[in-house]
Amino acid sequence: MSRILYYGLIIPLSLLPYSILYGLADLSYLIVYRVIGYRTKVVKNNLKNSFPDKSEIEITRIEKAFYRHLMDLGVESLKNFTISEQTAKKRFRVVNPELLDHYFREGKSVILVGGHYNNWELLALALPPQIEHSTMALFTPLKNKFWDKTVTKSRSKYGLEMLPLSSILARIKDPNKPKQAIIFGSDQSPRNSQLVRFMQFLNQETAVAYGAERMARDFDMPILDGTIYKIERGHYQVKFTLVSDDHDKYEKGEITEKFTKLLEEAIVNDPPFWLWSHKRWKRKKIDHQNDRIIE
Numbered sequence: 001m002s003r004i005l006y007y008g009l010i011i012p013l014s015l016l017p018y019s020i021l022y023g024l025a026d027l028s029y030l031i032v033y034r035v036i037g038y039r040t041k042v043v044k045n046n047l048k049n050s051f052p053d054k055s056e057i058e059i060t061r062i063e064k065a066f067y068r069h070l071m072d073l074g075v076e077s078l079k080n081f082t083i084s085e086q087t088a089k090k091r092f093r094v095v096n097p098e099l100l101d102h103y104f105r106e107g108k109s110v111i112l113v114g115g116h117y118n119n120w121e122l123l124a125l126a127l128p129p130q131i132e133h134s135t136m137a138l139f140t141p142l143k144n145k146f147w148d149k150t151v152t153k154s155r156s157k158y159g160l161e162m163l164p165l166s167s168i169l170a171r172i173k174d175p176n177k178p179k180q181a182i183i184f185g186s187d188q189s190p191r192n193s194q195l196v197r198f199m200q201f202l203n204q205e206t207a208v209a210y211g212a213e214r215m216a217r218d219f220d221m222p223i224l225d226g227t228i229y230k231i232e233r234g235h236y237q238v239k240f241t242l243v244s245d246d247h248d249k250y251e252k253g254e255i256t257e258k259f260t261k262l263l264e265e266a267i268v269n270d271p272p273f274w275l276w277s278h279k280r281w282k283r284k285k286i287d288h289q290n291d292r293i294i295e
Contacts, residue, residue, distance in 0.1 A: 002146040013075075014082040018234055021075035028074065033067040039277040043067075046276045050202035050267075065272035069230075076234065077121050085129055085158050092119065092126035095239040100181060103222050103245075104132040109172060109180040111216050111223040113243070115187035115263040116275035118228035119236050121155075124183075127238070128159025133181035136161045136168055172219050182221075184212040186259055187275075189282045197253040198285050201264055207283040213255040217247050223255060225262045230273055 013021070032038045043066060047059045054062075080088075103110050110133065114120065128135045137155075139162035142148035152162045160183075163171075171177045188209065190196045195214065196207040216223040222245035228238045243259045244250060250258075267274045 002144060006146075006150060010078060010081060014078045014080075018079065021079060022072065022233065025068075025071040025075045028071040029068050032071065033064070042279060043276045046280065047271070049204055049281075051271070052203060062271045063276075066274075066276050069272050070275075070277065072233065073119060073121070076119055080121055080125060081154050083125065085125075088122060088126040088158065089129055091234055092122045092236045092238070094127060094130040095237050097131050099224065099240045099242065100131045100133060104179055107179060109133070109182065109219070109221050111182050111184060111212055111221050112226050112240070113184045113186040113212050113223060113259045114226040114228065114238075115267075116185065116278065117187075117263065117266055118230050118273045120185075120228065122236060123226070123228065123238060124155045124160050125158050127181075127183075131181060132179075134161070134178040135159055135181045135183065136163055136171065137183040138165060138168065138185075139163060172215075172221075182215070184209075186212065186225075186263060187280065189278070189280050192283065196283070197256045199253075199257050199260060201260055202267065204281055205285055206260075206281060207285070208256050208260050210253065210256055212259075213247075213253070216244070216255065220247070223247075223259065225259045227262065227266045230270075 013024075016024075033040070040063070043063055044059065047054075047062055051059065051062075100110060114123070124137065137160060139152070141164075142151065156162055168180075168182060171180060172182075186208070190207050190209040195210040197210050198205055198207055200206070201208065212223060215221065223243045225241045225243050226238045227241065228236055230236055241262060243262070244255050247255060
């Protein structure tokens with residue numbers, strides 16, 4: 001069934017021009033939002049809790065804009081299965097690759113953090129050809145072997161490697177391997193087994209995964225934030241900002257707070273482009289250590 005869906009529906013849709021795909025996105029908006037009401041309770045609750053000072057009219061305006069953007073992401077993700085490298089770079093530009101290239105010339109691997117904001121899937125395709133570092137991203141294999149192989153192949157076709165944590169650590173420790181840019185998602189709800197820092201994020205007590213900061217400290221790797229901007233429909237840019245390359249200046253957890261605040265700033269400035277349908281606040285604070293980092 002998975003093969004039939006992929007070759008019989010996804011690939012034919014992916015080959016359609018953007019103009020038709022965006023027409024399908026507009027139709028999907030009416031069905032998914034207006035008719036089905038997909039996760040509307042989750043979205044509205046997240047928006048109200050994040051923006052308690054906004055009126056009902058403002059919340060509804062953001063909600064509608066979010067669903068329109070979500071449908072665009074859906075068809076753009078379909079297009080990613082067959083998009084050319086040239087088109088990917090045309091539609092997703094790295095504004096300041098020289099910031100990363102500076103550390104590459106110094107012989108340093110880097111950690112890149114970013115949230116589910118704007119088109120993070122296109123970043124996976126367009127970033128590797130535009131920077132000097134080899135690129136890797138943490139990846140948990142999918143249970144379905146066909147989709148695991150298909151998704152991994154699609155995301156990796158222009159240079160990104162999708163690897164488990166153990167493989168990434170082995171690469172970092174090997175002095176003969178190329179210098180890496182390691183991508184971390186900074187806004188996923190951490191599993192109960194993960195080390196976290198609790199902080200205020202979008203007006204809510206929020207568990208933020210500590211793994212990116214921990215790796216940066218353990219291996220003395222600069223950590224940079226990548227904020228994605230939507231320039232127009234189907235066109236994006238990412239701008240990198242140095243979070244820290246001298247980690248001793250910060251107390252444990254402060255680097256995590258710093259890059260999370262950068263994501264928060266982007267969301268507050270342009271709310272519709274974050275993944276509001278995600279149940280972000282599932283993990284609750286269960287301990288109160290002095291440094292507010294718990295397991």
